[in-house]
Amino acid sequence: MNDADPDATAAPNRLESLALTLIFTLVSGxxxxxxxxxxxxxxxxxxxxxxxxxxxxxxxxxxCANAITLWREVADLRRTPPxxxxxxxxxxxxxxxxxxxxxxxWFGAYLWAIQHLGYALATLAFVLFLIxxxxxxxxxWALAGVGLCVFMMLVFRVGxxxxxxxxDLYDMFPQAVRTVLIRWF
Amino acid sequence: MEFLWTGLMQLGDPSVALAMVxxxxxxxxxxxxxxxxxxxxxxxxxxxxxxxxxxxxxxxxLGVYCGSAYGSAIPAIMINTPGSPVxxxxxxxxxxFVLRGETRRALSLAYSSSFVGGVLAVLAxxxxxxPLANVAKHFGSAxxxxxxxxxxxxxxxxxxxxxxxxxxxxxFGLFLATVGIETAFSTQRYTFGVPSLIGGIPLxxxxxxxxxxxxxxxxxxxxxxxxxxxxxxxxxxxxFAEVFRYPRTLFGSSAIGILCGIMPGVGEFLAQQVNxxxxxxxxxxxxxxGKGAPEGIIVSEATNNSVPPAxxxxxxxxxxxxxxxxxxxxxxxxxxxxxxxxxxxLTRPEFVAGLYWTLLVMNFIIIVFLLxxxxxxxxxALVNKRFLGVAILTLSLxxxxxxxxxxxxxxxxxxxxxxxxxxxxxxxxxxPILLGLVMGPILEGRMRQAxxxxxxxxTIFVTRPISAxxxxxxxxxxxxxxxxxWKARKPRTExxxxxx
Numbered sequence: 044m045n046d047a048d049p050d051a052t053a054a055p056n057r058l059e060s061l062a063l064t065l066i067f068t069l070v071s072g073x074x075x076x077x078x079x080x081x082x083x084x085x086x087x088x089x090x091x092x093x094x095x096x097x098x099x100x101x102x103x104x105x106x107c108a109n110a111i112t113l114w115r116e117v118a119d120l121r122r123t124p125p126x127x128x129x130x131x132x133x134x135x136x137x138x139x140x141x142x143x144x145x146x147x148x149w150f151g152a153y154l155w156a157i158q159h160l161g162y163a164l165a166t167l168a169f170v171l172f173l174i175x176x177x178x179x180x181x182x183x184w185a186l187a188g189v190g191l192c193v194f195m196m197l198v199f200r201v202g203x204x205x206x207x208x209x210x211d212l213y214d215m216f217p218q219a220v221r222t223v224l225i226r227w228f
Numbered sequence: 229m230e231f232l233w234t235g236l237m238q239l240g241d242p243s244v245a246l247a248m249v250x251x252x253x254x255x256x257x258x259x260x261x262x263x264x265x266x267x268x269x270x271x272x273x274x275x276x277x278x279x280x281x282x283x284x285x286x287x288x289x290l291g292v293y294c295g296s297a298y299g300s301a302i303p304a305i306m307i308n309t310p311g312s313p314v315x316x317x318x319x320x321x322x323x324x325f326v327l328r329g330e331t332r333r334a335l336s337l338a339y340s341s342s343f344v345g346g347v348l349a350v351l352a353x354x355x356x357x358x359p360l361a362n363v364a365k366h367f368g369s370a371x372x373x374x375x376x377x378x379x380x381x382x383x384x385x386x387x388x389x390x391x392x393x394x395x396x397x398x399x400f401g402l403f404l405a406t407v408g409i410e411t412a413f414s415t416q417r418y419t420f421g422v423p424s425l426i427g428g429i430p431l432x433x434x435x436x437x438x439x440x441x442x443x444x445x446x447x448x449x450x451x452x453x454x455x456x457x458x459x460x461x462x463x464x465x466x467x468f469a470e471v472f473r474y475p476r477t478l479f480g481s482s483a484i485g486i487l488c489g490i491m492p493g494v495g496e497f498l499a500q501q502v503n504x505x506x507x508x509x510x511x512x513x514x515x516x517x518g519k520g521a522p523e524g525i526i527v528s529e530a531t532n533n534s535v536p537p538a539x540x541x542x543x544x545x546x547x548x549x550x551x552x553x554x555x556x557x558x559x560x561x562x563x564x565x566x567x568x569x570x571x572x573x574l575t576r577p578e579f580v581a582g583l584y585w586t587l588l589v590m591n592f593i594i595i596v597f598l599l600x601x602x603x604x605x606x607x608x609a610l611v612n613k614r615f616l617g618v619a620i621l622t623l624s625l626x627x628x629x630x631x632x633x634x635x636x637x638x639x640x641x642x643x644x645x646x647x648x649x650x651x652x653x654x655x656x657x658x659x660p661i662l663l664g665l666v667m668g669p670i671l672e673g674r675m676r677q678a679x680x681x682x683x684x685x686x687t688i689f690v691t692r693p694i695s696a697x698x699x700x701x702x703x704x705x706x707x708x709x710x711x712x713x714w715k716a717r718k719p720r721t722e723x724x725x726x727x728x
Binding site for chain 2: 055059060063067071074077081082083085086088089090091092094095097098100101102104105108109111112115139140142143144147150151153154157166169170173174177178179184187188191195199203204205206208
């Protein structure tokens with residue numbers, strides 16, 4: 044098989060996995076501890092009707108499974124302790140969790156822009172910016188981005204008639220133009 | 229007969245016919261693009277199908293589902309890059325064919341065995357769904373609760389090497405299903421006073437976040453170059469007739485694929501592994517497996533394509549989705565107030581029969597499309613990963629925001645996108661989360677009904693014969709799995725998972 048993509052084959056860093064499992068264990072334990080407050084009710088039925096029952100079962104399984112994973116990872120690290128390189132790689136990997144946060148931030152900005160600039164303009168700006176941010180800098184990619192936007196407009200706005208709220212920008216146009224913009228862009 | 233005739237009439241509806249063609253083509257292309265695939269495409273398309281007629285919407289999604297199973301063979305063979313775990317065996321077996329200059333033979337072997345597997349599975353769907361639904365008419369709440377439990381247990385067991393993580397993911401999905409207002413006493417559970425959580429975790433934003441947006445984030449942050457495409461060499465029709473030289477492998481793989489498709493939680497990957505092992509043992513050319521055996525490609529592709537239609541059998545007959553894609557499709561049913569289960573054949577026979585025919589015809593559309601456009605589709609497989617990420621992320625907005633026009637839904641999708649990204653990076657399975665979310669209300673509701681009827685007596689599950697058999701089978705399965713696990717323990721990093 045092709046192994047050109049290192050991301051597809053690299054095993055996760057053990058310390059990074061441990062950090063993740065620890066977070067999961069703490070969150071599931073915290074949710075389980077809060078069950079009384081989070082499912083408080085005046086239910087007067089049998090035990091099987093109590094609102095805490097299902098979340099209680101689910102969270103118990105979740106907490107136990109996380110604890111088992113954590114125990115296995117700790118045992119593995121005890122057997123073969125991490126060296127300095129693995130620790131450094133773990134720090135870099137945990138910092139790498141911020142990479143998707145950046146893209147999600149741009150996604151949030153895109154959403155904000157839709158309400159103010161309209162779907163067409165916001166999508167064009169978002170796609171071109173993201174293409175540039177992803178390191179695709181040649182004009183060919185910009186053209187592909189414009190093509191993607193046109194495709195999306197044709198499929199979703201024209202073809203499927205997906206409705207989008209009228210943005211602030213369209214208020215600047217005469218009513219007839221505004222109606223056309225709201226319908227198609 | 230009249231039932232099937234009613235379904236055949238549905239094909240005359242232009243919107244259904246169009247959905248068949250568009251779904252099939254879209255599915256093949258999505259399957260051929262590593263990183264796109266059926267889960268991403270279906271999750272993005274899901275909200276747009278809510279405005280369609282149920283049969284049209286389902287046809288579109290099923291087209292993507294079936295088409296992607298065919299399309300995944302193209303990058304596996306032509307660029308030796310499996311777009312999904314189910315194409316790994318095809319990539320491995322096809323490599324020697326490509327090196328020998330027999331790319332077209334490998335492709336036609338894959339197409340032909342996919343076609344046979346797909347058509348046989350649709351025939352099984354036509355023959356088995358109604359009898360199963362008739363049996364299910366005798367089911368009570370205890371039996372349905374046990375079926376839901378069985379689906380959850382099987383999905384965990386199906387994640388060999390990652391079962392503890394799969395159990396955690398499934399439990400997380402079950403927990404998510406409980407968030408919001410509980411129906412019996414209108415108690416708020418885990419809403420923490422947040423108004424947008426009162427209605428529960430919405431399925432569509434969660435699906436888009438977990439499956440599509442997280443994939444986009446993986447692609448946007450990925451490194452690595454795309455390998456060059458292989459030139460099409462050899463004669464295209466070489467493999468079409470060749471598959472019938474191995475009838476035992478072809479029909480056996482299809483039959484086991486169908487069986488695994490019917491069993492909730494098993495899926496294509498596990499079915500392939502099972503088939504590959506027995507086919508290698510029984511074949512006189514078993515020594516060639518892994519070194520470019522035609523039978524290896526046949527096993528992989530016939531199994532891969534027989535599972536999707538078969539997975540619809542438990543969903544239509546029992547209302548139990550067996551894997552993530554049928555779980556997504558369940559949303560289309562529920563939005564249109566089409567309740568899958570034994571009564572569906574009485575209330576909407578034209579819908580069920582229409583699904584049968586569209587699935588059957590779809591296989592023919594796909595094979596024609598593949599014969600005409602393989603060279604072009606292969607180029608789609610080379611799309612830049614980061615550009616693909618941009619496209620998926622942009623398309624995701626349509627689903628998350630435009631389905632409900634609710635900003636909270638977008639927030640939920642973004643949260644699940646981040647979670648999905650982290651879980652993918654650490655090879656935690658995602659499918660059990662979705663199945664837990666979908667099956668949670670069914671399990672809780674049915675258990676309450678069963679226990680309510682028995683005044684809280686848990687023996688209700690073992691005193692009813694069908695339920696008792698299910699409990700015994702589940703217990704046996706769990707014991708055997710734990711025992712087998714104990715005997716053959718191996719490092720988790722060596723194991724593969726079946727849904728990422």
